[in-house]
């Protein structure tokens with residue numbers, strides 16, 4: 001859908017580096033309205049500092065993902081939890097609220 | 103007789119679950135344990151502690167079924183319980199040099215007349231410290247984040263939950279999720295920068 005002309009004019013002033021910084025999360029989530037995304041990208045296209053900052057920012061996210069990979073959880077995890085629940089739910093309840101009549 | 107695989111794809115009967123049906127609850131435990139354990143582990147960062155926090159989470163959830171309000175998804179409610187407990191455990195186990203809000207402020211970029219005060223260059227992976235060493239640095243930087251920032255990074259960047267779901271789990275607004283995520287990522291960027299520039 002195309003915005004009315006007066007709205008498009010309103011959205012025209014160039015973004016500052018600080019504005020661009022503020023929109024990074026929404027940009028990477030692909031959550032910026034088309035018009036704003038176009039202005040964001042137009043700024044990046046001619047601002048080496050913002051491009052470099054965004055590259056470092058993306059690199060940070062990628063490193064976090066890479067460094068925080070986990071091995072699959074132990075296979076007996078659910079069984080241990082069910083055994084734990086059974087012990088606690090079948091024990092005499094510590095108070096009336098926790099009572100399970102089943 | 104459905105196989106274990108088929109059973110794990112069946113929708114859980116919410117009414118049975120909420121009425122305290124043990125079988126429905128056991129199915130929930132089987133289905134959600136691996137993922138929930140991973141989220142909790144990423145927040146508390148200790149396997150034994152994560153296991154006990156998860157068990158306590160399911161116990162509390164079962165005992166508090168009556169307090170579930172149907173505005174949220176059941177798993178969102180379950181994760182909210184688990185993450186609250188994980189954050190409490192993380193605070194108990196917290197290391198000495200966790201950053202505070204002023205440190206996080208200090209790690210944000212500064213601007214003058216709308217422009218960055220510093221000059222940036224893309225990081226060169228070739229100049230990076232050895233991979234395992236780099237991973238250790240990243241891990242340590244994440245360790246130093248205050249738990250609310252770490253939790254947002256875990257949910258958004260590691261578990262890849264949406265902003266909406268993260269907001270529902272943490273009981274904060276979507277705007278607050280974005281702000282915390284941005285501040286956390288920028289703080290991590292600054293912490294890693296000295297090793298990568």
Ligand SMILES: [Zn+2]
Nearest residue numbers: 016017047050
């Ligand atoms: Zn710029």
